[in-house]
Amino acid sequence: MSLQSALLRLTKGGPEQQAINAGEIDAIVDYSNSNVILFPAARRALHASGSSLLAALPGAEYRRLLVGLEPVTLKLGQVLHEPAAPIRYIYFPVGCVVCLMTTVADQKAVEVGLVGHEGMVGIGFVLGAGASSVRAVVAASGAALRIEAARFRITLPQCPSLQQELYRHTYAMLVQARQTIACNCFHLSDARLARWLLMTSDRTQSQELFLTQSFLADMLGLRRVTITEIAGRLWRRKLISCGRGWIRILDRSGLTAVSCRCYSKIEGQSVSD
Numbered sequence: 001m002s003l004q005s006a007l008l009r010l011t012k013g014g015p016e017q018q019a020i021n022a023g024e025i026d027a028i029v030d031y032s033n034s035n036v037i038l039f040p041a042a043r044r045a046l047h048a049s050g051s052s053l054l055a056a057l058p059g060a061e062y063r064r065l066l067v068g069l070e071p072v073t074l075k076l077g078q079v080l081h082e083p084a085a086p087i088r089y090i091y092f093p094v095g096c097v098v099c100l101m102t103t104v105a106d107q108k109a110v111e112v113g114l115v116g117h118e119g120m121v122g123i124g125f126v127l128g129a130g131a132s133s134v135r136a137v138v139a140a141s142g143a144a145l146r147i148e149a150a151r152f153r154i155t156l157p158q159c160p161s162l163q164q165e166l167y168r169h170t171y172a173m174l175v176q177a178r179q180t181i182a183c184n185c186f187h188l189s190d191a192r193l194a195r196w197l198l199m200t201s202d203r204t205q206s207q208e209l210f211l212t213q214s215f216l217a218d219m220l221g222l223r224r225v226t227i228t229e230i231a232g233r234l235w236r237r238k239l240i241s242c243g244r245g246w247i248r249i250l251d252r253s254g255l256t257a258v259s260c261r262c263y264s265k266i267e268g269q270s271v272s273d
Helices: 004-009 015-021 040-048 059-066 123-127 150-156 160-186 187-206 214-221 222-238 252-258 260-273
Strands: 027-030 037-038 069-072 079-081 089-093 097-103 109-115 135-140 142-146 240-243 246-249
Touching: 059 150, 059 160, 059 222, 059 252, 069 089, 079 214, 089 097, 097 187, 109 135, 109 160, 109 187, 109 214, 123 160, 135 187, 142 150, 150 160, 160 187, 160 260, 187 214, 187 222, 187 246, 187 252, 187 260, 214 222, 222 240
Parallel strands: none
Antiparallel strands: 027 037, 069 142, 079 135, 089 142, 097 109, 097 135, 240 246
16 A cells, blocks of 8 residues: 555544644554555654664755665675775665775785764765775675665765765774774784774674674684684683674673774774764
């Protein structure tokens, strides 16, 4: 049943119609067909609830964007963008985390940023770049909203608040990339892994992460045996527990103490922006 046909079935001038006009009703339930019709405000709240970036938008701007948004489920290891390849979709993570990686000539890659509910994947598009400068790989499976890049290019100029949010996010990602590069160069592997686990946990809003040690090794540019050794040390200190394909943070304060100061610098920037 469409929204229009549902409204036609209401008594003209009745209390239900009055409540709808006043914005007091979020949805209509059709019990005969077990169907629920959400009004725009309710759809906006449902879709944006997991994206702090989208949730910050005025209703009018979100409705413009909503026309082109579609929900997708992203899986661990899925590649969304490749360096120098055209950007076909823009992604707004809801329950997933995406790792941005810089590659070199022999196809080796290392993390330069993480994006979760606070941001957008494809930020270069906002600055006029039609191709990605990084490899974007899903680091934690979950939901996201995506929009075709061509539609996004048309919609963005009509959304000044979204532009401002994305400019702030772009700056935060620049700070994160610089700090991450310095961290990869100068800090011990234990501290780097602790930082990565904490940042991913913040973006999934969960203490349990579903990923493999091989995937972690690829993200951090380390050998798998090194990840195994570090995980063992963290486990013996009762900071984490782990099994095949998962890691659970048991002691956040203890893990933060192991992490380098890059964690607080990066997350402090994300919060302030």
